[in-house]
Every structure is written in C-alpha cells, then in structure tokens.
Amino acid sequence: xxxxxxxxxxxxxxxxxxxxxxxxxxxxxxxxxxxxxxxxxxxxxxxxxxxxxxxxxxxxxxxxxxxxxxxxxxxxxxxxxxxxxxxxxxxxxxxxxxxxxxxxxxxxxxxxxxxxxxxxxxxxxxxxxxxxxxxxxxxxxxxxxxxxxxxxxxxxxxxxxxxxxxxxxxxxxxxxxxxxxxxxxxxxxxxxxxxxxxxxxxxxxxxxxxxxxxxxxxxxxxxxxxxxxxxxxxxxxxxxxxx
Amino acid sequence: xxxxxxxxxxxxxxxxxxxxxxxxxxxxxxxxxxxxxxxxxxxxxxxxxxxxxxxxxxxxxxxxxxxxxxxxxxxxxxxxxxxxxxxxxxxxxxxxxxxxxxxxxxxxxxxxxxxxxxxxxxxxxxxxxxxxxxxxxxxxxxxxxxxxxxxxxxxxxxxxxxxxxxxxxxxxxxxxxxxxxxxxxxxxxxxxxxxxxxxxxxxxxxxxxxxxxxxxxxxxxxxxxxxxxxxxxxxxxxxxxxxxxxxxxxxxxxxxxxxxxxxxxxxxxxxxxxxxxxxxxxxxxxxxxxxxxxxxxxxxxxxxxxxxxxxxxxxxxxxxxxxxxxxx
Ligand SMILES: Nc1ncnc2c1ncn2[C@@H]1O[C@H](COP(=O)(O)OP(=O)(O)OP(=O)(O)O)[C@@H](O)[C@H]1O
Ligand SMILES: [Mg+2]
Numbered sequence: 001x002x003x004x005x006x007x008x009x010x011x012x013x014x015x016x017x018x019x020x021x022x023x024x025x026x027x028x029x030x031x032x033x034x035x036x037x038x039x040x041x042x043x044x045x046x047x048x049x050x051x052x053x054x055x056x057x058x059x060x061x062x063x064x065x066x067x068x069x070x071x072x073x074x075x076x077x078x079x080x081x082x083x084x085x086x087x088x089x090x091x092x093x094x095x096x097x098x099x100x101x102x103x104x105x106x107x108x109x110x111x112x113x114x115x116x117x118x119x120x121x122x123x124x125x126x127x128x129x130x131x132x133x134x135x136x137x138x139x140x141x142x143x144x145x146x147x148x149x150x151x152x153x154x155x156x157x158x159x160x161x162x163x164x165x166x167x168x169x170x171x172x173x174x175x176x177x178x179x180x181x182x183x184x185x186x187x188x189x190x191x192x193x194x195x196x197x198x199x200x201x202x203x204x205x206x207x208x209x210x211x212x213x214x215x216x217x218x219x220x221x222x223x224x225x226x227x228x229x230x231x232x233x234x235x236x237x238x239x240x241x242x243x
Numbered sequence: 244x245x246x247x248x249x250x251x252x253x254x255x256x257x258x259x260x261x262x263x264x265x266x267x268x269x270x271x272x273x274x275x276x277x278x279x280x281x282x283x284x285x286x287x288x289x290x291x292x293x294x295x296x297x298x299x300x301x302x303x304x305x306x307x308x309x310x311x312x313x314x315x316x317x318x319x320x321x322x323x324x325x326x327x328x329x330x331x332x333x334x335x336x337x338x339x340x341x342x343x344x345x346x347x348x349x350x351x352x353x354x355x356x357x358x359x360x361x362x363x364x365x366x367x368x369x370x371x372x373x374x375x376x377x378x379x380x381x382x383x384x385x386x387x388x389x390x391x392x393x394x395x396x397x398x399x400x401x402x403x404x405x406x407x408x409x410x411x412x413x414x415x416x417x418x419x420x421x422x423x424x425x426x427x428x429x430x431x432x433x434x435x436x437x438x439x440x441x442x443x444x445x446x447x448x449x450x451x452x453x454x455x456x457x458x459x460x461x462x463x464x465x466x467x468x469x470x471x472x473x474x475x476x477x478x479x480x481x482x483x484x485x486x487x488x489x490x491x492x493x494x495x496x497x498x499x500x501x502x503x504x505x506x507x508x509x510x511x512x513x514x515x516x517x518x519x520x521x522x523x524x525x526x527x528x529x530x531x532x533x534x535x536x537x538x539x540x541x542x543x544x545x546x547x548x549x550x551x552x553x554x555x556x557x558x559x560x561x562x563x564x565x566x567x568x569x570x571x
C-alpha cells in the first residue's frame with residue numbers, strides 16, 4: 001500500500017456533552033475520490049472542520065503529506081493544499097462571481113491581473129457561462145453558488161478538496177453535470193476528492209471508495225457495492241434515509 | 244523591472260479622470276466662494292470631514308469593521324504635531340508624520356488583541372468608541388483642562404501658521420485627493436480583494452487562505468495613519484490643543500457618513516461627507532440659534548431615510564447616475 005495523502009488518526013471532537021466525532025480514523029489516497037457518507041448528525045461536517053482547521057480536535061492527529069497539521073488555522077491548512085466547500089453556502093454577496101474566484105487565486109500570487117486570469121480559466125473549465133461572471137453573489141442561483149464555491153476553492157490550487165454536500169438541492173440532470181465536472185476537474189488538476197453526500201446515486205456513482213460514519217465513528221469502508229450491502233450500514237440508515 | 248512602479252501608482256483611465264476632475268473642482272471652490280473668509284472656513288471643515296470619512300472607508304467600508312475611533316487617531320496626530328510645534332518648534336511637516344506613526348502604534352496596540360480575540364460588530368463598535376474616551380482621559384490626566392495655544396511663527400510655510408484659510412483649505416483638499424487615491428489603489432489590489440472577502444464572510448475568507456487578523460490590522464494601520472495626518476494638518480488650522488480634540492461624537496459621525504455613503508464606496512462616502520457636513524453647517528447657521536442641536540436631529544433623520552429608502556447608500560445613487568450617463 002502506498003503512503004496515504006491524508007491520514008485521520010483517532011480524532012475526537014466534542015461540543016459540550018455531545019461527541020460529534022468519536023475516535024474517527026481513515027486514510028485518503030492520492031488521486032482517489034472517496035465518498036464519506038452517514039446519516040444526519042454522523043459528524044461528517046465536523047470532521048471536515050477538524051481537517052481544515054475550523055475546529056481543533058481534542059484528541060488525535062491529522063497527517064497530510066507526512067506532516068502533522070493538527071490544530072493549524074484554516075489559512076495555513078489551505079496553503080498546505082487542502083481546500084473545502086461549504087454545506088451551507090457562504091457567498092461573498094457583494095463580490096461578483098469573477099471577483100470571488102479571484103480571491104481564491106490570490107493565494108498563489110500577489111498579482112491581481114494574474115489571479116483574475118486564473119479565475120477566468122477555472123470558471124470556464126467548470127462551465128459557468130461568461131455572461132454570469134459579473135453577477136454579484138447576491139444575484140446567482142443555488143447551483144451557481146455551489147459552482148462558485150467549488151471554483152474559488154479550486155483557484156487556490158489544492159491537492160485535496162473536501163466537498164460537503166455539493167449536490168444537495170440540485171435536480172437529477174444538474175447532478176449528472178456536476179459529477180462530470182468533478183471527474184474532469186480531478187484529471188485536469190491532479191486532485192484528490194472527499195465527497196460528503198446524502199444523495200446515494202450521486203456519491204455511489206462518483207466514488208471509488210466509501211467510508212461510512214455513524215455517531216462520530218467509522219462503521220464501514222469499502223467499494224460502493226460492498227458498503228451498500230453491509231448490514232451495519234443498512235441498520236445505521238434504517239429509519240433515517242433509505243439507501 | 245522598469246515600469247512596475249509606475250504601474251503600481253497608475254489608476255484606470257476612468258478613475259484617473261474622475262480624480263483629476265475632482266481635484267480641479269476642489270481647486271476652484273475658493274474662487275467660487277469669492278475668497279470669503281467665512282465660507283472658505285466652512286469649505287475647509289467640509290474637506291476635513293471628507294478626508295476623515297475617506298480614511299474611515301478603508302477600515303469601515305472595505306474591511307467592514309464598524310470603527311468609531313476616527314477622532315481618536317485624528318486627535319493623536321493633532322496633539323502630537325501640535326505639542327511638538329508648540330514646545331519644541333518642530334515643523335508640522337515632520338510632526339504630522341510622527342503623529343501619524345504614533346496613531347499607527349496605538350492602532351496596533353488596540354487592534355492586535357481586538358482581532359486576536361475575534362471582537363466584531365457591535366462589540367468592536369463599543370470598544371473603539373471607548374477608545375476615544377480613554378484617550379481623552381489620558382490626555383486630561385496629563386494636561387488637565389488646560390488649553391495650549393500654538394503661537395504665530397515665521398516663516399509661515401515652515402510652521403504652517405497661515406493667516407488665511409485658503410492655504411489650509413488647499414492642504415486638506417490635497418490630503419483628500421491623496422486619501423481617495425489610496426482608497427482606489429487598495430480596492431484594486433490583493434489587499435482590497437482580501438478586505439472585501441473578510442467583510443463578506445470571515446470564515447470563508449480564512450478558508451481561502453486569508454490571514455484575517457493580519458489583513459484587518461493592515462486596514463486599521465493605514466486608516467490610523469491617514470487619520471493621524473489629517474489631524475496634523477487640522478491642528479495647524481485651529482492652533483488650540485485641548486482634550487476636546489478626542490471627540491467621541493466625531494468618531495460616530497464619521498462612521499455615519501461612511502455608512503450613508505454606502506459601505507465600501509469611496510465616491511459615496513466622500514459625497515455623504517460633503518452633503519452632511521455642509522447641511523450641518525447650514526442648519527447651525529440658519530436655525531441653530533433658535534433650535535440648538537437641531538442639526539443632530541437631521542443626522543438621525545437622514546440616517547433613517549437612507550436606511551429605509553436606499554439601504555445601499557448614496558453609492559447606489561451614484562451607480563445609477565453613472566449608468567444613465569454611459570447609456571446616453
Ligand atoms: N458548532 C456546533 N455546536 C454544537 N454542536 C454541534 C456543532 N456542530 C455540530 N454539532 C453537533 O455535532 C453532531 C455532528 O454534526 P455534523 O454537522 O458534523 O453532522 P453531519 O454528519 O455533517 O450531518 P448532516 O448530514 O446533517 O450535515 C450533531 O449532533 C450536531 O448537532
Ligand atoms: Mg454536514
């Protein structure tokens with residue numbers, strides 16, 4: 001087995017009495033698409049927040065490219081090459097689409113014109129129409145928000161990108177489009193992806209490997225079809241969302 | 244690389260023309276006022292307010308921090324320039340830069356822990372408002388209610404002790420143009436993009452690699468430096484050093500003007516300052532004697548009106564006019 005790109009080791013994160021992430025461990029390998037699933041409140045978003053430095057885990061370590069990055073602040077983590085999108089969109093309402101993506105690109109250059117060019121390339125690549133580039137963040141649709149969120153994360157030139165429910169709220173044909181874009185993005189930018197998603201058709205189709213979380217722990221791991229037939233997984237999902 | 248510096252100093256054509264246009268208008272104002280002593284003084288006061296609001300726009304408009312301490316940084320620049328002149332005969336040309344440096348020092352002392360502990364929004368407003376009062380008390384502890392007067396010194400151009408207001412008017416008008424230019428440069432730079440992202444969503448900004456605390460501090464330092472310089476010029480105009488320079492109300496009014504102007508729009512901010520400050524003087528003159536304090540009421544009313552009718556401030560009005568003109 002090769003060295004994993006990212007290793008989550010025994011991470012614990014509590015909120016008062018709630019243990020959101022409870023001794024969670026997993027590995028992510030270079031260039032793969034890993035699906036991270038689990039019922040509501042399983043701790044997926046909290047785990048993302050621990051990896052990206054939004055929260056500092058109480059226990060455990062996070063190793064990225066053989067470097068311990070546990071507890072580093074978000075602006076340092078992204079410099080190392082881990083970007084993320086948000087489950088609940090966090091738009092820059094008074095910036096245009098192009099400006100928002102330029103903000104991301106400015107991480108790798110102090111030159112605004114150069115960053116703007118990078119932003120344009122990425123917008124073009126993920127398929128946001130030119131006519132929408134000068135729209136303000138307050139004027140665009142949900143799918144555009146998701147794509148802009150993705151674009152500004154990509155503009156930071158990450159090695160690993162964490163997608164938190166990018167497909168939520170999209171119509172089936174929009175999801176197919178998005179899946180294609182993600183595959184294309186992975187090829188072009190040599191990316192590794194962790195995809196958190198409730199829409200099973202989307203995540204099962206896209207991911208090469210699946211990790212299942214429940215009550216803050218990993219309860220299963222494997223290829224999509226293995227996981228789908230795992231009795232523990234079925235049990236975890238019973239009474240919540242059907243597989 | 245030749246050309247990089249000139250590129251850094253350059254503005255886009257449209258902005259350069261607006262700025263030059265503004266400079267010409269400002270240069271002609273005293274002529275239109277017939278060099279009337281009183282009117283030129285009023286115009287000087289308007290320039291003062293506009294400069295301060297333009298400086299505030301960097302922290303308040305671009306970085307989105309509701310800072311109410313503009314008068315603290317201005318007064319610091321003023322008292323330091325003034326005392327260096329009155330006590331040591333140091334020319335304000337140097338004194339105002341020392342004053343600005345001290346204002347920056349205080350801004351770092353206050354800003355570092357403030358941003359470190361994530362103090363934001365209304366708490367930031369309260370803290371900065373308190374800063375003005377604290378600075379006033381400190382000055383009071385040292386000098387009491389004693390007022391220091393700057394004597395007339397020759398040569399006038401060295402000590403800035405002119406007998407005519409036109410000179411002060413032109414100095415502040417120049418300062419205003421410089422501060423607007425700084426604003427425009429920031430807006431188009433990496434710093435400008437980063438401040439806008441911070442204003443819109445701090446966490447999203449930080450996740451895109453922005454060291455939020457550091458960039459907020461940069462904005463605060465630039466603002467404090469500019470406000471300090473304005474103060475340094477202002478004191479040569481009034482020539483009276485007193486604890487009253489640390490005026491909490493002025494800090495609030497500055498922020499109000501910036502907000503009425505439309506957050507983040509330098510054009511709107513300056514326009515708001517010019518209109519509100521002129522109106523205030525007019526009202527003070529027209530009905531102030533009969534109804535003292537009525538100009539304060541007008542501030543409140545205008546703020547409510549803008550809040551209800553044009554939440555985007557005067558900037559949206561400017562945008563609208565610009566679009567109309569371009570379409571023609
Ligand atoms: N900031 C917070 N403060 C307190 N509790 C929190 C916080 N964030 C998450 N939690 C709790 O931690 C647990 C895990 O939440 P998390 O959002 O990580 O789940 P999730 O797997 O992302 O769920 P979903 O699929 O609904 O997005 C939940 O019980 C949640 O209520
Ligand atoms: Mg979640």
